[in-house]
Amino acid sequence: RYEPLLSEKRSKTVTVESSLPDDLTRDELTLPAPAEPEVARHYTRLSQMNFGIESGTIPLGSCTMKYNPKFTEDVAAHPGNRVHPLRADGDKQGILHLLSDLQETLATIGGMDAVTLQPPAGAAGEFTGIQVAKAYHDANGDDRSEVIVPESAHGTNFASASMAGYDVVELPSNENGRVEVDALEAAVSDDTALLMLTNPNTLGLFERSIEEIADIVHDAGGLLYYDGANLNSLLGKARPGDMGFDVMHFNLHKTFATPHGGGGPGQGPIGVGADLAPFLPTPQVRETDDGEYETYAPEHSIGRVHEFVGNWLVLVKAYAYILRHGDEGLENVSETAVLNANYLASRIDYEVPYGPFHHEFVASADADAGDVAKSMLDRGVHPPTTKWPEIVDEALMTEPTETESKASLDDLAAAFNAVAEMDADDLTETPRTTTARRIDQASAARNPRLSWHALGDE
């Protein structure tokens, strides 16, 4: 059932009558003017045209779409969160206490010496980490111009490095889907500021040569950056700091299950080793000797990457998630995530060319992966990430997460396998059962209509 835009239901133009000087104010404003019952029905209807993790499995690779514990929403709604960020330290001890605890907890989980919670998203964390690394090199009088990124890395790695002013050097994978160590040897130089890696990588494969890789980069005077997108496979098992990484980001909305919200807010704290800690954004939080909490500016801070704290409620929810699980629960998260991925892969008919994989795997569709995805929609499941990483033909990058039951994994495998049986021609006719049929992306881009103003009277 089609839902009109609110502007198509009831718009109203009001003449703006303000106590402000006329020359500052607009004449009129035209906006939808629904009564509350209509607002409720409109957005209820829109929600019914949307698929969340409580609608079914969302096995998007590297996205870690796990169940978001409901109680964290209640913790986030607690009145103690209603504190203005510009209160004096002494007037917000509860906030600073939580920030301090979460800094320390994430540092422990990452094997890092210090953590900033400020970056408001994973990509913002990457940018922050690179800026911190750059400030470190600069402080050493070390002018380096390149960041090395494996071809299978997330697109944000390339974009964040570029945004920070670095040239990006792309590193090929070897035949096992991992970093080609020889190629890395060849790529590193006095210009190497950073190597960015995710581990396990986007194929779900652990870079077993990580210590050798770290030595190569460190020997060249470079630093190692850990992309935390795949951290869900390491809890209780391994820590980036122990592998030689100097900087890392955490995706709280992945590993620590804060809701993705249809594309944010997330939060991308970064952890660093002791050498880089003085360069972290300001403010940091610490506990004083008398048990109070205070903010302070790290000695060589790069300043800010967000006007305030980023997305506070994401921090609160992640903190609650960690406390709920504890050591035992967190290790179980990763064990089950890896078991689930391996079990699912064992049940599907598509080939999975690389292994042994951890919490995610990349299958190869024998048809257009985009068509496969659309056909899966008709089975009531969300498809995996498609056509990426490109190292696998018609890639189906699949991460079921630990919160799927065996039954839902079996259902998901059945959906994969039913689609695998379909003719290629039939695939292009899908989806048939969704709110919208297949959408014309090309014309959307060719003739951009980006607001109700652009729709006119159609």
Add this chain to the structure above:
Amino acid sequence: RYEPLLSEKRSKTVTVESSLPDDLTRDELTLPAPAEPEVARHYTRLSQMNFGIESGTIPLGSCTMKYNPKFTEDVAAHPGNRVHPLRADGDKQGILHLLSDLQETLATIGGMDAVTLQPPAGAAGEFTGIQVAKAYHDANGDDRSEVIVPESAHGTNFASASMAGYDVVELPSNENGRVEVDALEAAVSDDTALLMLTNPNTLGLFERSIEEIADIVHDAGGLLYYDGANLNSLLGKARPGDMGFDVMHFNLHKTFATPHGGGGPGQGPIGVGADLAPFLPTPQVRETDDGEYETYAPEHSIGRVHEFVGNWLVLVKAYAYILRHGDEGLENVSETAVLNANYLASRIDYEVPYGPFHHEFVASADADAGDVAKSMLDRGVHPPTTKWPEIVDEALMTEPTETESKASLDDLAAAFNAVAEMDADDLTETPRTTTARRIDQASAARNPRLSWHALGDE
């Protein structure tokens, strides 16, 4: 999409190991054992197979399915509600303050002298009101055995009177759909304990002879009971107490918009005149001279009709609703409810035999009203109450309420009219687009299967 029972997804039998003596405890217990993500998906899915007021218009006559303001849920979730009912009065002043205010407010709205908030539903309110009236008669040494109820009255009126031990005398309607005054004259006697009326009645018609009716009953020593189901048409316009009613109930879940919850909880406070006040249930709440609140037992109280306060949160939500609206808002509620009903009636093709009606009307389908309802389901709307009151052939008893917009009334009228155009044969084939097709009621009753145990391995 069919949703299995939880018991069909994952059941578990546990051996009960208790520190209690063996002879007191069961050996085992078999229940569903889903993990939280599965619980969330199951009930989310079930909700998607259900139709609430935010899904669309629900014009059920006499049910007053209006929009339930969201903020009242937040008020109900406020920690100040978390008070055990057996605290001493001095330790629950907030609760008693609200109860006292709500008692007084409802008394004012009803034109009554005293109100008890205890009855947990409208029917419970009827029963309570009848018990109070009976106690009043008894105290006067007046042994009366009959309650008079118009044929168009709600079924609960008959059942409540019968439950209280009265014989029910049914009163025919006149050709205008109202109480036949001559018949009433004939029906009243020394045995008449009560006349129960709703006004406007279930046809939406105001009993213009209400004062004469009241005189007849009062002259015979009887009392008048007002069924509050249709109070949504009188706010700011008229009060049952002013019409001569001695007892009344309020349906907070109708007039004051607390959510119906799929069939409860509701709340059915009753109001009475001064003569009946000493007979109200215990406890009542009052403000003392020093501004404190205290509970007390009315002198001749009938005792209790619920172990505690009924459904406290319904009281809180109703109180918030009343405070939000105030006098002006409440009068507007009734004006708009009546305007909406009249407007809708003017737009539909079915005949509406009686008038002038207020907040609801009863149209006459020219086909089986039950089939008409099923066909309306295919138009995405909830149908009206069907086949009742029986005074109208194939009745479609319709109450749109004040919270429907003109656009939604137009859509609803279009649904009525589209169905009015259909062949009778086609009607019987509906609904086609609902979660379930038409359901076999007869076999459900013939072969009752009332728990998962009864389904066996089907």
Add this chain to the structure above:
Amino acid sequence: MPYATHSDSERSAMLDAVGVSDPDALFDIPESVRFDGDYGIDTHSERETRAAVEGILDESPDMTEFLGGGHYDHYVPSVVDHLSLRSEFLTSYTQYQPEITQGFLQALFEFQSLVVELTGLGVANCSVYDRATALGEAALLADRVRASSGETVLVPDDLPDRMRSVLDNYTDGPGIGVDTYPTSEGTVDVDALAERIDDEVSLLYAATPNRRGVLESDLDAVGDLAADHDALFCVGSDAVALSVLEPPESYGADVVVGDAGVLGLPTTYGMGLGLFACREDFLRQVPGRLVGASEDDAGNRAYTLTLQTREQHIRRERATSNICTNQAWLALRVAIHAAWLGPDGLTELAEECVAGIREACDRIDALDGFSAPVHDGPHFREALIDTDEPAAAVVERCREAGVAVRAVEDGGEERLAVCVTDTNRENVDALVDALAAEREVSAV
């Protein structure tokens, strides 16, 4: 007004369509009964309203509560709130159109199934108001099916006053008598009951746990006495206790009533959810709503309200009850809570109700001047405590320490009543301190 907003032009168009210039003209009310006063209530914004109501509620102090007496608090997980607040559930009507209300019907079916599993009886309705009205309905049921043999309901002499009062109102209409039988040492006195019961009894009631928190140990014998006299045997209990107790059907219960709202209910000043189950023999005499499984035209399983000919909207004065609006949303919440707990969680919760009160009694019993529990036998959530001082004085002094306990009359004595569950077990220290502090004060 806030939720009833037509624009001026819409309002005009609607008034034109119905042929009046003012909605007031649509009110066919004689002038003589028109209300020309006002209620005296100001209109408030949403924000003002919240502040006003919450301000009133905040007039009650925070207290650590050890109260029970028929209203019990267990932790309700967050999923229960979030799922039950979905508007498709919360704002829906009774399921008279089952084709578009399958979700709620299935949830109620799952609730009924839970009650069937807990009681062992074949039929459970999908809720009555509370345990007291459930007992009232049981008395009326017995009156319908056993009226030939007798018209007296027999209840233990420790039936809580509040339940008794409700029962008196329910039995008043049909003229059913209510009489009591003795308890001794905290439980049913079976010998005295055997003396008291006769063929005039239509319903014999016993509760486990009983008002003193004691789990009855000889309900087999009670059930036999009921059967011997052709009376229905009605057992009172609750949804948590029943998860570990012998199912009442196994010792002869014909009806089980009680408190289903020990699970799932919001923590508040009071809501109720009555549990009502009975033998299949009485199916067509059951009060209230029943959901049954059926099939739709496409042959798929579907659920529907069933056996509605028992109900007031069809049968009117011959209905099995006047109940219409029941407690459906709360039954939904119980179903969700029970699913979240699973059988492991539910039985663990029950065990906590046993262990918590036992530990608290042990600690209190060790204090000078207190004896806990008063009665032998296993307790569930609650116990009575003897004190050297007047119980009311102890209550008052606990209250000053922010601790709420009750004094009750029991066997001619004033005693303390204490309730311990998962939500206050961690605060037993505060209770013990408050009790011990009193001794110190009184010793001075």
Add this chain to the structure above:
Amino acid sequence: MPYATHSDSERSAMLDAVGVSDPDALFDIPESVRFDGDYGIDTHSERETRAAVEGILDESPDMTEFLGGGHYDHYVPSVVDHLSLRSEFLTSYTQYQPEITQGFLQALFEFQSLVVELTGLGVANCSVYDRATALGEAALLADRVRASSGETVLVPDDLPDRMRSVLDNYTDGPGIGVDTYPTSEGTVDVDALAERIDDEVSLLYAATPNRRGVLESDLDAVGDLAADHDALFCVGSDAVALSVLEPPESYGADVVVGDAGVLGLPTTYGMGLGLFACREDFLRQVPGRLVGASEDDAGNRAYTLTLQTREQHIRRERATSNICTNQAWLALRVAIHAAWLGPDGLTELAEECVAGIREACDRIDALDGFSAPVHDGPHFREALIDTDEPAAAVVERCREAGVAVRAVEDGGEERLAVCVTDTNRENVDALVDALAAEREVSAV
């Protein structure tokens, strides 16, 4: 574990299927980098976790806040919470599969439309992190489209430090210079700006309301200066102020950045929602996500993320931004809040932001030793106040009265900064009393 529960038999079956006896065997991690320590975090029940986190948060006192400085509080109606918390919205992913995410896409389209209406510009993205990062993105946009003409961003000397710091990080990579131009009497000094600006400037920024809460009165002239030097003109504002202010497009704005989160955001220690709009000319240079209308195979209108070739997951190091996860759920909340307000409610809210601070200033100005506001001209939400005493001392003594205000440096002076909105306007009494009380104290 709480959310990852396989039964024992399921786990065995899964392990069998993958051919290991323990999930640990699936971890292909060299022993040398295995973690054999522990984090030292205990596992907690849901109830314990809530109590623990809420207990920590409760360590902050309740205060009456008159703080602003880039973080503003307006009442968010309950519908925003209830609707946005629906799991289909809250727990969904970015809309890479538009056929099953039409609902969120449409909501984001409605958000973009709101921003287009408020700014007058043709293109709005569906959110960046906050107003500071929005300004950073604007600087990078200018660098892409005006790199030929210049590489300096020119900002007023009252740009808040926190925004400046973020801007410095954003401009660091491409080597864009950031320089300031003077303000005087609380607003842009147009003459001084005319002196300062040159053809090296790629972006000229001005905000209204500005840091001092003053609405700029001569942005036409500022826009003209930008145009004269082929610089992009970037205006900073917010979604409430723009509802009554002249749309920036009308006085030459090429880009509008700012704070959309003045609507719809939960009241917390801080979230952000950056507003970003620009002329259609720069469509293919816009950072972040864009939702466009299209059609599906059945010919029905449908929405989709569009122009994705600008983005990092396609264009990698040549993307217009590295942004991926943005603030979508908050944009949804803004759309709901704005719909609830409607144009009447939104403009009334804006007017309250004008009237509230004006009234507060009038009352404070009437106190001995205070002068408010420091600057002429219409204010919006905020104003600076001069005080005879050291501002820090006033702040400290307000704090003791439970009132939070800030001291800021402005023009070489320490001044008080006060913010008044719909949510604290009723508490201005407390502020005035706290200020006046100080005078009494200091007079003693």
